[in-house]
Amino acid sequence: MKRFLYRILCGFFVGLxxxxxxxxxxxxxxxxxxxxxxxxxxxNPFKKLKDNIIFCVPLGVGVLISAVLFVLAFRQLFDTYPKxxxxxxxxxxxxxxxxxxxxxxxxxxKPFYLLGALASFILAVxxxxxxxxxxxxxxxxxxxxxxxxxxxxxxxxxxxxxxxGMSLSTVLxxxxxxxxxxxxxxxxxxxxxxxxxxxxxxxxFTVIGLVSAARGVKxxxxxxxxxSNTTVxxxxxGSLVSIAYHSHFIIDTNFTWLQGGIMLILGFGISVSxxxxxxxxxxxxxxxxxxxxxx
Numbered sequence: 608m609k610r611f612l613y614r615i616l617c618g619f620f621v622g623l624x625x626x627x628x629x630x631x632x633x634x635x636x637x638x639x640x641x642x643x644x645x646x647x648x649x650x651n652p653f654k655k656l657k658d659n660i661i662f663c664v665p666l667g668v669g670v671l672i673s674a675v676l677f678v679l680a681f682r683q684l685f686d687t688y689p690k691x692x693x694x695x696x697x698x699x700x701x702x703x704x705x706x707x708x709x710x711x712x713x714x715x716x717k718p719f720y721l722l723g724a725l726a727s728f729i730l731a732v733x734x735x736x737x738x739x740x741x742x743x744x745x746x747x748x749x750x751x752x753x754x755x756x757x758x759x760x761x762x763x764x765x766x767x768x769x770x771x772g773m774s775l776s777t778v779l780x781x782x783x784x785x786x787x788x789x790x791x792x793x794x795x796x797x798x799x800x801x802x803x804x805x806x807x808x809x810x811x812f813t814v815i816g817l818v819s820a821a822r823g824v825k826x827x828x829x830x831x832x833x834x835s836n837t838t839v840x841x842x843x844x845g846s847l848v849s850i851a852y853h854s855h856f857i858i859d860t861n862f863t864w865l866q867g868g869i870m871l872i873l874g875f876g877i878s879v880s881x882x883x884x885x886x887x888x889x890x891x892x893x894x895x896x897x898x899x900x901x902x
Contacts, residue, residue, distance in 0.1 A: 611665050617641055618669020625670070625768065625775050626677040627699055633771045641666070646769065649821040675796065682793040685786065690859035693850060694867040698874020700777055700847055705879070707840045710771065714832035723834050724841030731842045735781045735849020754808060760784040761809040765816020769824045773839050777846045784809075 617636075625632045636642035648659045684692040760782045767778045779785035788809065791802035828835045 614641075614662070614665035615669040615672075618666035618671075619673045620669070621666070622670035622673030623677060626674060626681075627776060632768055632775055633773070642771075646821055646825050649769070649817050650825070652818075674792070678789055678792040678796060681789050685789065688859070688861060688866070688870075690854055690857045690862040691866050691870045693854035693857065695870040695874040696777075696780065696850055697847060697854070698871040698876075699878045700774065700843060700850070700874075701871075702875040702878025703774065704840070704843050707836060707843060710836045711833065711840055714836055716833055716837065720834045720837035723838035724844075727838045727841035728845035728848075731781055731845025732848050732852075735846065736852060754805065756782070756784060757805055757809045758812045761812030762816040762819075764809075765813040765818075766820040766824070768813075768817060769820055770839060771828060771836070773842065774846070777843075777850075781846055781849055 621632050621636055621641075633642060636645055644662060648663065652659060681692070684695075760779055763778055763782060764775050767773045767775045776785055779788065788806070791806055794802055795806065
């Protein structure tokens with residue numbers, strides 16, 4: 608029962624890391640000791656199917672709880688403080704960068720790795736500027752009618768979810784589908800089913816991305832960890848630039864720089880605290896398993 612409740616808690620935190628920009632769901636899963644199990648299950652879900660279901664059900668419950676709470680909270684923030692909300696996003700992403708830097712240092716760095724970082728930086732900035740100029744990052748529901756964009760976003764989300772250091776929601780913001788999904792999710796919670804098909808399409812392609820990338824991501828990060836982590840770092844910095852660029856054009860009469868600064872610091876603090884909490888929880892769980900094994 609205790610392990611079941613712990614997995615619900617893991618699912619809750621992984622869910623928050625999925626929906627909150629800047630948080631890497633895979634890094635949180637690693638910190639909590641469930642990442643390798645998740646990759647194994649996604650790579651071959653029908654092997655030990657019963658055990659996989661027992662493992663995933665409490666995780667799913669936790670993710671669902673965090674999804675409901677997060678959608679309701681950020682729907683309110685988007686309506687009331689849109690520009691400050693993007694400042695919060697910038698803080699959340701910036702707070703996760705030291706974690707990725709530590710991963711780069713741990714796995715080793717070589718100068719030519721900067722080519723991967725530069726390419727991912729340029730890609731993130733270019734996509735973000737395109738999405739901002741096209742109005743995709745502010746229109747509440749327009750992107751929900753763009754089925755191709757939703758399919759691409761879903762597939763990218765599935766691939767991103769398994770890459771340590773990458774934030775799934777940051778990618779969705781850069782692609783211009785994050786805000787529409789939040790609004791559509793909030794409508795679904797109020798039993799308004801107008802967007803259920805687009806949401807379903809997004810989820811189907813997310814699963815396709817997960818299954819398609821599981822083994823490849825694991826192989827690349829095990830075979831080329833330094834280059835992979837440096838590339839992720841470049842994307843994080845590029846995401847900061849593209850989101851900051853977009854926030855500059857948001858019209859918000861309620862916004863003040865004091866408000867924005869507070870949200871920026873709050874986001875940074877939450878991001879760092881979140882990762883540290885995950886590591887403490889994983890250390891506590893590992894210590895308990897060691898004690899049980901000794902006894």
